Amino acid sequence: MTNGQLHRRPDSPAPQPGSRDTLGSPAGGDHLLFLAEALRTFHDTGALAPSGTELVNALVVPATSRPNRPISVLEVGAGTGVVTRRLAQVLRPGDRLHVVEANPRFAERLREDPVLAARRPGVELRLSVCRVEELPKTGEGTPIQEATTEGPGATPRPERRYDVIVSGLPFTNFGPARVRDILDLYLRLLAPDGELTYFGYLGTTTARTLTSGPRRGARHRAVVRLLRRFEATYGLGERTVWRNLPPARAYLLRSPTPAPAPAAPNR
Known part of the structure; x- marks a missing residue:
């Protein structure tokens, strides 16, 4: 993941002078809601504030460096929608964005978001209110501006493949x-050859060991080792975002290309 990849695509809309930042909501509403939910359910939220602009740009790289055809994108853990809004800005007619958010308060914010409502015509945007592990059972969600959502009791549908996953x-x-x-x-x-991005905050191993005791510290280190092995196998690169709060590192990975089928023996 290089700095050059993070530049705005030429045909993507830019914020107008004097307008609010399209990654955030008016009057700091995103930050207030995010903080309230973080204090209530920190285990599932994992932060005290939404991702900053530089981290958001790093996470959406695969959607901006893309093939010249419609793509399908899955965003998992959308929160108040800072990444969702950026994806809605860069996607083109014919693209599909499926958002998975387990927190019903965040999901309600997404359904009411004016930036998502004003996305380009022809960009399909759907929402599933569930954990990602439940997604194969819940199907592909419902249009994001509708009042209903699919949950764990929905009719199962076949798993869909995505060109990009942002976690x-x-x-x-x-x-x-x-x-x-x-x-x-x-x-x-x-x-095949689809790309995945996710991020982690810097310094969490030391902080978790000092504040949570040896048992949770050991669990944290085990997760970090698992992630590093995953990145060593599938990783394309990483980017450290020092200006995020707290500083974070974004990872870019690619799914493997299936091995070609063996040729039929000559008869």
Whole structure:
């Protein structure tokens, strides 16, 4: 992942002078909601503030460096929608964006978001209110501006493949077994040569060891080792974003290309 890849695509809309930042909501509403939910459910939220602009740009690289055809994007753990809004800006007619958010308060914010409502015509945007592990059972969600959503009791549908997955899940808040299941699911959901981005905050291993005791510290280190092995196998690059709060590192990975089928023997 290079700095050059993070430049705005020439045909993507730029914020107008004097307008509010399209990654945020008016009057700091995103930050207030995010903080409230972080204090209420920090294990699933994993941060005290939404991702900053530089981190958002690093996470959406695969959607801006893309083939010249419609693509399908899955965003997991959308929160208040800072990444979702950026994806909605860069996607083109014919593209599909499927958003998965388990927190119903965040999901409601997404359904009411004016930036998402004003996306380009022809960009399909759907929402599933569930954990990503439940996604194969819940189908592809409902249009994001509709009042209804699909949950764990919905009719199962075949798994869909995605060209891009952007994950905002706080992996180091989870146990190793759950992280392994999610990473395996991402590989299953990605199309061949599909790309995945996610991020982690810097310094969390030391902080977790000092503040949570040896047992949680050991669990945290086990998750970090699992992620490093995953990145060593599938990684394309990483970018450190010092200006985020807290500083973070974004990772870019690619799913493997299937091996060609063996040639039929000559008869």
